[in-house]
Amino acid sequence: MNGEQKSYIATINSSQPEEIFIKKTGWEEIVLPAHAHNKEQIIYTLSGTLRVQIGNTNYFVPEKHIAWIPAGVEHELCSHNRLVSLVIFYLSFEEADVMNGFSIYNTTSVIAENLKFIASKGKLIRRDTQADLFQFTLSFFKLLPSMSPVREILLKTLVIPDDQRLVPVLHYITEHCGENLKIETVAKYFGFSVRNLSRLFFRSNIRFSLYLNYQRVTRAIELLADREKTLSEIAYEVGFSTPNNFNRVFRQITGMSPGQFVKMKNE
Structure with missing residues (x-):
């Protein structure tokens, strides 16, 4: 400061x-x-x-x-x-x-x-x-x-797990969400077996894929605000294999398509 x-x-x-x-x-x-x-x-x-x-x-x-x-x-x-x-x-x-x-x-x-x-x-x-x-x-x-109703989506971007061993794992997912992350690769990076890491997620009531997708959509919204990339470019940058997958997950999490989201915030 x-x-x-x-x-x-x-x-x-x-x-x-x-x-x-x-x-x-x-x-x-x-x-x-x-x-x-x-x-x-x-x-x-x-x-x-x-x-x-x-x-x-x-x-x-x-x-x-x-x-x-x-x-x-x-x-x-x-x-x-x-x-x-x-x-x-x-x-x-x-x-x-x-x-x-x-x-x-x-x-x-x-x-x-x-x-x-x-x-x-x-x-x-x-x-x-x-x-x-x-x-x-x-x-x-x-x-x-x-x-104005309280926004129920995309509020908490960092979940606090019940097991503190998950804290660095979640930070890693957040920082590397644009990569082709799989639970197998994350488990290996932190020295867990896939079974043990899956159990840690389950006990903290966190789904690996859902958490990853939330981080990707959050990052996509940040990139949309910069107005420097197309929707397709953003889709690939935040880790989706195709723009269609990006559109589907974005709609699941926000309730609207990326295009509708852009139109809404520009009104």
């Missing part, structure tokens, strides 16, 4: 509940080690994707989605995209209004327009000088959960 980032976090943590901060990132790399804020942090992925690490769990936030990080929750942020642009809101609620737990929301045209409107008002909204705008912003974010 550089000096500017540390200074901004310190500013947020020393601010008053009657202040709402708005930060826009440029087209830049996002790498922030573990930190926390005393305000709710709401991140809109305007361009690119984001990974949020909370405790032992890594969450994936696709492009044009919203991540809500509760106040006081330690987290890390990073992106595997070449460039990423975010709009981040920091605000405080009365205790009874605070969100419960980390959440990821999809955006609609109405939500996007309201986010754009609020973000256009500068870097700081104060209750004493902009009372109406301040109250509107709080009310909008209170209503956000009812305006």
Whole structure:
């Protein structure tokens, strides 16, 4: 974390509940080690994707989605995209209004327009000088959960297994998902028999093929956000033998084809 980032976090943590901060990132790399804020942090992925690490769990936030990080929750942020642009809101609620737990929301045209409107008002909204705008912003974010359903897919990209011997195995699968991975080759690499590794997966309620496909589709969504490759190129890069296989698995996991996903996020 550089000096500017540390200074901004310190500013947020020393601010008053009657202040709402708005930060826009440029087209830049996002790498922030573990930190926390005393305000709710709401991140809109305007361009690119984001990974949020909370405790032992890594969450994936696709492009044009919203991540809500509760106040006081330690987290890390990073992106595997070449460039990423975010709009981040920091605000405080009365205790009874605070969100419960980390959440990821999809955006609609109405939500996007309201986010754009609020973000256009500068870097700081104060209750004493902009009372109406301040109250509107709080009310909008209170209503956000009812305006957009929580995304149930592609949230947790790193499963925490019951058996710690699987942790490096899952990291390896994530890092090498674009290769022609088979459970036999992974077992040999880590010195397991196929039977023993299969048993470890079974006991942790993880399916090797499903976990691998989740990592591949997650990586595909990151590549789609970079807008540098065709769907066929992405299919091969993330490890699928044919574009048809890519389309089938992508639809199984996301509920839509890659083409439909691209169209949705561009609307």
